[in-house]
């Protein structure tokens with residue numbers, strides 16, 4: 001029997017048991033004619049701590065029927081350096097036993113990959129997943145990573161043309177990164193506390209909406225804690241440096257704090273690293289005011305580009321276009337965005353004091369109340385363009401964030417973001 005909050009079952013001794021429905025991964029029929037109930041137990045209120053997995057036998061209504069996997073090539077990617085390096089132990093302690101239970105025979109054919117470098121996921125996508133999908137085989141990728149893993153998949157899958165027989169690969173997101181914006185946005189309206197494990201038995205998918213960011217020719221990706229630079233992939237037709245994203249493109253305070261906090265030292269602090277870097281940027285050690293960011297920002301609405309404001313008034317602190325509602329589980333950046341709805345929203349505010357910026361961002365952590373603040377501009381759009389036109393001398397103020405990747409532009413550089421209609425990855429949903 002299931003009520004909305006609790007799931008009831010009888011254990012092997014016939015004793016009644018109750019668990020929270022949100023912790024139930026699946027209740028499935030087993031070969032003994034009874035049920036196998038898979039659920040998680042959380043320690044205290046710390047939702048970031050690895051939960052305890054329980055697999056019980058008993059009598060229960062069935063909530064899932066794991067699909068036949070014989071026609072699908074299933075890959076598991078464990079992104080070993082995501083978040084606080086927990087993906088390896090989470091796979092061994094939680095994901096692997098769940099897969100063995102859901103797919104007693106099928107899991108023997110699943111192909112397991114542990115990442116060895118920042119290139120592993122990109123190489124798998126271009127060398128294995130794309131050719132397999134192009135040959136007309138169904139590919140399902142179980143991805144234990146943060147947003148970076150999805151972006152790596154996306155960009156590599158888009159780097160070569162697809163064939164006539166191509167089948168869009170599916171991805172099951174298991175959130176093992178720092179912010180996990182895409183996962184938390186897809187699940188913003190659900191009460192699922194199973195770290196995406198419930199979707200391991202699901203056959204429902206939705207296309208992942210994406211955007212394209214095109215850059216001026218001198219744009220470079222900053223890597224290795226900004227100690228080195230990399231060229232961006234070039235678009236096959238426009239030949240412009242190009243990145244594809246599914247979460248966010250930002251400049252100003254957001255891009256700076258993502259960039260500044262992407263060091264081994266900061267990463268140890270998990271999701272706190274973003275707020276720590278924000279404080280450093282907003283309260284410079286010399287006591288000066290936070291930086292005023294200067295560039296011409298334009299928005300695309302109803303197929304027309306319009307500057308956000310008069311050129312002389314173009315000063316900013318926060319400029320961000322997003323396809324998701326939540327940048328972190330508690331940080332609702334765009335309350336009007338619904339899961340995988342394909343919308344793009346602008347969040348912008350101008351130069352202000354550190355205290356005011358903290359107040360505005362504090363409202364975002366209260367369910368997205370910042371969008372009602374008079375200082376914040378919030379609207380739906382089809383594209384965003386940021387052109388520096390020599391207005392920012394120092395490179396650190398010309399850093400753009402595309403889903404966590406940091407791109408530094410030239411003094412007269414520019415970036416243009418547009419939604420694109422292309423089906424590259426299907427996300428498995430509940």
Ligand SMILES: Nc1ncnc2c1ncn2[C@@H]1O[C@H](COP(=O)(O)OP(=O)(O)OP(=O)(O)O)[C@@H](O)[C@H]1O
Nearest residue numbers: 081082083115116117118146147148177178179180
């Ligand atoms: N073994 C490894 N060595 C070096 N880099 C790795 C390794 N494994 C994964 N990476 C890279 O580390 C990055 C991890 O990014 P990911 O987004 O998954 O985690 P995160 O940044 O902690 O989370 P989020 O983006 O959700 O905040 C990816 O770019 C990935 O390619």
